Amino acid sequence: DTGVSQDPRHKITKRGQNVTFRCDPISEHNRLYWYRQTLGQGPEFLTYFQNEAQLEKSRLLSDRFSAERPKGSFSTLEIQRTEQGDSAMYLCASRGLPHNEQFFGPGTRLTVL
Amino acid sequence: AQKITQTQPGMFVQEKEAVTLDCTYDTSDQSYGLFWYKQPSSGEMIFLIYQGSYDEQNATEGRYSLNFQKARKSANLVISASQLGDSAMYFCAMRERGRGGSEKLVFGKGTKLTVNP
Numbered sequence: 001d002t003g004v005s006q007d008p009r010h011k012i013t014k015r016g017q018n019v020t021f022r023c024d025p026i027s028e029h030n031r032l033y034w035y036r037q038t039l040g041q042g043p044e045f046l047t048y049f050q051n052e053a054q055l056e057k058s059r060l061l062s063d064r065f066s067a068e069r070p071k072g073s074f075s076t077l078e079i080q081r082t083e084q085g086d087s088a089m090y091l092c093a094s095r096g097l098p099h100n101e102q103f104f105g106p107g108t109r110l111t112v113l
Numbered sequence: 114a115q116k117i118t119q120t121q122p123g124m125f126v127q128e129k130e131a132v133t134l135d136c137t138y139d140t141s142d143q144s145y146g147l148f149w150y151k152q153p154s155s156g157e158m159i160f161l162i163y164q165g166s167y168d169e170q171n172a173t174e175g176r177y178s179l180n181f182q183k184a185r186k187s188a189n190l191v192i193s194a195s196q197l198g199d200s201a202m203y204f205c206a207m208r209e210r211g212r213g214g215s216e217k218l219v220f221g222k223g224t225k226l227t228v229n230p
Contacts, residue, residue: 031215045211104157
């Protein structure tokens with residue numbers, strides 16, 4: 001179990017630029033989640049994959065956001081035309097049997113200037 | 114929609130003492146799961162303990178125990194023998210059944226615990 005990894009750990013970008021984050025889940029986990037956490041709040045659900053299928057998207061996920069998990073392994077989250085309100089920590093988590101809990105990665109902290 | 118309430122923005126405890134972090138929840142589901150996660154300043158969410166709604170015993174994991182009172186809809190975390198390394202944000206969460214079987218987590222706003230030497 002090498003844990004969930006995310007890349008990059010930090011990203012600073014200018015408003016209007018596109019950014020892409022990567023998540024590598026624990027290898028045998030078929031469920032993958034993205035969450036967003038803003039200052040002083042708990043994480044909020046963004047989207048869920050089971051294998052390669054994206055089965056749920058939150059209303060928080062505007063049209064500027066897109067997520068993929070092409071081969072049911074790693075996942076990417078892209079934000080187009082970033083806005084200052086997108087500044088947050090983006091957390092990825094995975095889950096597989098027999099666990100009840102989700103295992104989180106270290107997060108990608110995005111700052112939009 | 115489910116809801117998690119953590120009413121303590123911050124808590125202080127002396128090293129080696131026990132501390133209780135409060136969590137209440139609201140759900141109409143009969144089957145649900147409750148979790149506690151720790152988030153140090155580094156940002157990673159670390160799983161601590163899980164309680165299923167049908168579990169008859171309160172969950173325990175080392176120095177962590179969950180005081181589960183189903184009728185009161187509370188799931189308080191008890192940390193015994195606090196250590197300096199326990200200083201962190203603590204989040205209570207509930208598993209919510211979503212579309213496609215997502216079983217996503219809904220989190221409270223967290224409690225910042227500070228352990229004093």
